[in-house]
Amino acid sequence: MIERVCIVGAGVIGSLFAGHLAQVCDVSVLTRRKEHADALNREGLRVSGKSERHARVRASVDPDALPPPDVAIVATKATGLRGALGALSDSFPDATMTTVLNGLGAEEIVREHGEWPIVSAVTFMSGTRHSDTHVEYILDTETWLGPYEDTPFERVQEIANTIVASGLRAEALPDLRPAQWSKLVFNAAVNPVAALTGLPHDPHFAAEDEPTDLGHLVHGLVDEGKAVAAAAGIDLHDDPWEMNVLATQRGSAHYPSMLEDLDAHRQTEIELITGSLVREAERRGVAVPLHKTLYWLVKAKEQSW
């Protein structure tokens, strides 16, 4: 029985979880900024768009000021993960930690900070953050969850059921890696290219008619990523090239957060996305020259400020 959930990191995804789960559980929110926590305690959290909610939540920058949760949903950006976990080390003794981050490797970083049971998750929902206390729910696609290490599958199902009861879409999978890798290969092919070119994820990314068309690069990146997945024994859940083509046909072009991060001169999520793919490729002896090129370029751009 899941009574208390803590959302760690209230960006778009964290806010969508908090706003919905507060219908069925007691929800607390661990924020990075005190003003953010104060605003949530004062005004609550509003969700608009695909669903309408107004949730009361208890928020703080200090985990010890929050009730110990049964489940913590870790939804920071990759760049904020270690900072958030550092504050948590001796807190939340009975929580199942559920990681919902881009890329690979968040679970290992959680494990470095404590012995909690861990559930892996990957989400395909999206939204827009209008303020500290208002998030718009835009794409009502699924969140998939799977066990990490020896977490029982029943625990994963219990968390998925709670998310579904709150009005979001979710599914428990015995093995999350095929879905996690599909999203990794997709993100690694799209996000750094958007960040370096300044293009949103638009039809350029699927164009292959002319030799100069950007789709050739994206396709080459996808092929390298699939080769790494195959070498790692992963049978991908979705084909990342088809995910790319479908997403560019959706009408309004998405601005990947890596592009927004580079534009704002913030550190990007390159390490957990491209970095984890390149390191896995090196362990498996797979050549990924296109990904390495993007990795060095984004790293250099981060250093150029």
Next chain:
Amino acid sequence: MIERVCIVGAGVIGSLFAGHLAQVCDVSVLTRRKEHADALNREGLRVSGKSERHARVRASVDPDALPPPDVAIVATKATGLRGALGALSDSFPDATMTTVLNGLGAEEIVREHGEWPIVSAVTFMSGTRHSDTHVEYILDTETWLGPYEDTPFERVQEIANTIVASGLRAEALPDLRPAQWSKLVFNAAVNPVAALTGLPHDPHFAAEDEPTDLGHLVHGLVDEGKAVAAAAGIDLHDDPWEMNVLATQRGSAHYPSMLEDLDAHRQTEIELITGSLVREAERRGVAVPLHKTLYWLVKAKEQSW
């Protein structure tokens, strides 16, 4: 005997040639903008820095308004070459066309427009353009010239001697390709990386201590370029990696024009630099994945405006 020289394209390099050669020849200047020609006719052309000159020149946007030259020095940017040659097609019947552009392939484009004898040149001098009528001479390094097709070597020597007599450094080489390729491989490894990262050509480009360091990418690009040169039967004149290391140690970091072009949302010289290297690699069956990645990214960035 070289009496009349026309400079086609008065950017930094063209202006340095015009300002110096006017000491020893009758110099005319073919410009793209009428205001530029008017300013040159009114004020002359000033050179400061490594040498001090004030030259009287005759300038026009119309080649038929200029005296037919013995030698035309074509110093446009790669992106302005076809436009300049289009205006020239039936002009300058007795001129030896001397191309001083970045990259490869300018000679073929000149040949498409007329039957002139052609001399290939590559320059290592640099400067800063302060106005339409004032250029500062900064690096007083050499210009190398060589015959193209069946142009006699004596003609190349005559042009080199005239340039030397004007106060610039120049040398005639029986085969220019080793030097041209050294500069091509160097430019292809440095310019697109600077353009995409926003970094000037600074010590980041030679750093290889950490796995994330940008020097790994630049070194990989140089190695691909050397493999293409070797497959094309070229014995490079200088090692492009050493050129890169030396240039980054020079103190003030150079801003490659491709970075300035991308920042200003102008078309870049990517086609004659990376594009010509990639096409040569395809003809020779050499894999150049790093160069192809940069090519697609710069092309996409040009399309993002």
